[in-house]
Every structure is written in structure tokens, then in C-alpha cells.
Amino acid sequence: MTWIKLDDSLPNNPKILPLSDGAFRLYIEGLCYANQYLTDGYLANAVLIRLDQGNNRDELVWAKLWIESEDGICINDYTEHQSSKADVEAKKEQVRDRVQRFRTKSNAVSNADVTLSETEYRNRIQNTDTEAFDRFWSVYPRKAGKQDAQRSFERALKVATLDEILAGAQKYADDPNRVAQFTAHPSTWLNQGRWSDEPLPRRTNEDARRGVISTPTIVPPRFTADEAPTGSPMPDFIKDMFRDLP
DSSP: OOOOOOOTTGGGSTTTTTOOHHHHHHHHHHHHHHHHTTOTTEEEHHHHHHHOTTOOHHHHHHTTSEEEETTEEEETTHHHHSOOHHHHHHHHHHHHHHHHHHHHHHHHHHHHHHHHHHHHHHHHHHHHHHHHHHHHHHHSSOOOOHHHHHHHHHHHTTTSOHHHHHHHHHHHHHOTTOOGGGOOOHHHHHHTTGGGOOOOOOOOHHHHHHSSOOOOOOOOOOOOTTTSOOOOOOOHHHHHHHHHOO
């Protein structure tokens, strides 16, 4: 949008003062049209047919505000008081260049912010995962294969929440039927999704006393003095050897 320029003394200008209201209105409408369409003050006859409903053209020509031209009129001294087409387009180009520079600068800053935000996000996620694993590691009852356990923990987080895993690890650690030497490696426990396991089966008193359910040990048979086997008899050649000894 562009603007026409009017001096506040225009109504009292010697050329304007004698005009009728209709002629004054036509003059202003002509200025607005020429400024809107950047005609540098030229108004074609086809345009005047629409603007000059009261047949005030001749009055403006008589006042030398308009000058007759081929197929229309020219507003007298238009470019001395209003912006020419060249001036308007030059200003528009300056505005476009200024806006483009601003957008380029803004995009550069925005891209830097996005890159920084992505880096911060990755670091934050990594730190969060590390903190979450440390919480799991502090709860889980067996500390073995930490690196394998951390990789298994990251995979487990894709199928279960941290709270579910921690609750399962705490339940497993507190299970009174868990045997220390048979406690699963943390990576195995995570890979098998055992945070949702039921409690371990209850152990018997004998199991509790022995601390582990194991295969029974084969005990050699016991004999009394009367039942002790006498063994096989000594061979005769061995007896001869003992007999020949000095």
C-alpha cells in the first residue's frame, strides 16, 4: 500500500479554492488512482468515465490541475508532489532486500539454535539414560557385567518403563526365596524381561538350611566291623615274595 501526499493548505490553494465539491473530489480520486496503479499521474479516458460521474473534467482542465493528453489526461506536476513509479519500486526493492537480509540472519540464528538444542537434547537423553541405569544398578542384587547390563537396560527401556524395571528389580532383590549364587546376571534378567516375573517358588526348611536346592550327594555305604569286606586273597606269588625277604 502506498500513500498520496497532501499539504494541509491544499483546500486554500488558489487553484483548488474555486473548485466545486465534485471537481475537488474528482481531483483527489485522480491522485489516489494514479498513486495506486503507479501511472505517474496519467489517467486514461476509460478510467475517467468511471471516476468522473459528475462531468467535472473540464473544470480541472480549466484550473490547470489536469492537462489534456492523448486518450486521457495528466495530473499537472504530479511527480513533484507524489512519488513516481520508479521511486515506489525502488523503495519496495529496498524493503524486500532488508526483509531478505533479516530472514537470512534469523534463519542462521535459528539453525544455530536448533543445532545447539539437538546437541543439548542428545546430551540430556544420554545423561538421563545413565542416571536411570545407575538407579537400576544400585537396586539390582548382583553386580556383574556392567557394560552388557547397560546395553540390555537401554533395550529394555524400549518395551518397559523405568518404574516397571526398577520395581521388578527391587522385588527380585527383596525376594526371600532368591539364592545368592543362583541370582541371574543383570543383562540376562533384563534380556528375558523378568521385571514382570512372579515371585520365586517358596523354599522348604531343608532348602533354607542348606541354602540351595542341589542334586543329592551320593554317600558311600557304611559297614560295621563284622560287615566290612575282607577283600580278595593275596596271590601266591606275592606271598612267596614276602617269604623270600630277609
